[in-house]
Amino acid sequence: MDPLAEANGTFALDLLKTLGKDNSKNLFFSPMSFSSALAMVFLGAKGNTAAQMAQVLSLNKSGDSRDVHQGFQSLLTEVNKTGTQYLLRTANRLFGEQSCDFLSTFKDACRKFYHAEMEELDFVSAAKESRNHINTWVAEKTEGKIVELLSPDAVNSLTNLVLVNAIYFKGNWDKQFNKQQTKERPFKVSKNEQKPVQMMFKKSTFKMTYIGEIFTQILVLPYVGKELNMIIMLPDENTDLRTVEKEITYEKFIDWTRPDMMDEEEVEVFLPRFKLEENYDMKNVLCSMGMSDAFEPGADFSGMSSKRGLFLSKVVHKSFVDVNEEGTEAAAATAAVMMLRCARISPRFCADHPFLFFIQHCKTNGILFCGRFSSP
Structure with a gap:
């Protein structure tokens, strides 16, 4: 390393x-x-x-x-x-x-x-x-x-x-979210509190994995040009985000997000629009x-x-x-064709409760940004 x-x-x-x-x-x-x-x-x-x-x-x-x-x-x-x-x-x-x-x-x-x-x-x-x-x-x-x-x-x-x-x-995202599919949905700030968010939706093929030791899904959303990725760590609903934050070290981060450890699969992604x-x-x-x-x-x-x-x-x-739907239209057009062919049930990645996100520079593995979205 x-x-x-x-x-x-x-x-x-x-x-x-x-x-x-x-x-x-x-x-x-x-x-x-x-x-x-x-x-x-x-x-x-x-x-x-x-x-x-x-x-x-x-x-x-x-x-x-x-x-x-x-x-x-x-x-x-x-x-x-x-x-x-x-x-x-x-x-x-x-x-x-x-x-x-x-x-x-x-x-x-x-x-x-x-x-x-x-x-x-x-x-x-x-x-x-x-x-x-x-x-x-x-x-x-x-x-x-x-x-x-x-x-x-x-x-x-x-x-x-x-x-x-x-x-x-x-x-811009490599695969764009369609603005027509963004809808208001509740975001669970905590067990007792919900707030409305504009929830974006995208069904497409992404790299994804599940880390059992912290009960957390990890999703990789590439930006256009695939030089940068957004990596989202979403704990299961009954797992506190603090558990993930306590456990995470740089060695584990690299291990958990290794491309060869990810499955590339069709997934329904729900992600709030936020600034x-x-x-x-x-x-x-x-x-x-x-x-x-x-x-x-x-x-x-x-x-x-x-x-x-x-x-x-x-x-x-x-x-x-500023995280929103924008991406390239070319990528959106090709993705639409695939969706017609795939009728199987896709896994869901629904970020409707607090999560961590990282923007990573692929070539250097550098973490350009770290964030936590816990309340709209």
């Missing part, structure tokens, strides 16, 4: 468990986008600050730190390549207080490995203008989907280093995971700046997803 893929996957699921402690909430974030942004900070960390970051990001498994940064360089090049049939926009940038004199070696490495700039701003005397500048930059990078990333109280004259990370994804826009202030989350030094005035970022006392003031992550 590729050590960087393993590190990123482990961090992804650790983050899912930490962010998901409040079991009733929807979740949506991009672990790959986020770990690459933090790895950029790791590039300038030394001593205990670096050791804590390596531990939280699971990079201590990935050998030499130079290999880590080169690994991210090829991963980001692969995932953000042009000419794909999906739209993926990541915005990573470090904004530092200009009086901190950032080292040119650090700025060059950010550019080389992370396709990202380290930009110097005047937080001391122009905090508001700096905030507006950052928000404008993020909006441009994410096709206008993510605006006002930083709230008015997010930066002030004492701010000295802000890590900004935003991602926007839009992909999630989530905004996370990651400081407390990362501290609780064991990365507290980076946020303290005693942090060691001597690989970034010769000025002492530099520490991370703010880490924000915002993500947006």
Whole structure:
């Protein structure tokens, strides 16, 4: 297993468990986008600050730190390549207080490995203008989907280093859901509560499996071009989603979703149409995971700046997803012909209660997004 893929996957699921402690909430974030942004900070960390970051990001498994940064360089090049049939926009940038004199070696490495700039701003005397500048930059990078990333109280004259990370994804299904077949159906939020959702329907051939140890169905829905998949983990109705979240590790995730372990069969898929826009202030989350030094005035970022006392003031992550019926018409037309021939009873995959979903980059096995849909 590729050590960087393993590190990123482990961090992804650790983050899912930490962010998901409040079991009733929807979740949506991009672990790959986020770990690459933090790895950029790791590039300038030394001593205990670096050791804590390596531990939280699971990079201590990935050998030499130079290999880590080169690994991210090829991963980001692969995932953000042009000419794909999906739209993926990541915005990573470090904004530092200009009086901190950032080292040119650090700025060059950010550019080389992370396709990202380290930009110097005047937080001391122009905090508001700096905030507006950052928000404008993020909006441009994410096709206008993510605006006002930083709230008015997010930066002030004492701010000295802000890590900004935003991602926007839009992909069409390889096999489209027919809008005419979307109907309002109840979604069982819990044993005692139901809410209406617009439930999409599709009968077609998909890869699917059942994991007995967690009583969970797994369905793979490919996007056009088959470079990305959505993987949905749906526990049986009387199994709590928390059971799945507790059990899941990166090794198990890879094992459970191995293409050769899946059956390709005709299945009736019911999936709610949903939109999630989530905004996370990651400081407390990362501290609780064991990365507290980076946020303290005693942090060691001597690989970034010769000025002492530099520490991370703010880490924000915002993500947006829209899951709907759209796909390619060509695929829909061929699927319709098959449905006439198949009269046998198809298995059902009915996502009318809480489930986990992952968007995976097939070639690198990278988990681009993790989500939990538990309430419309």
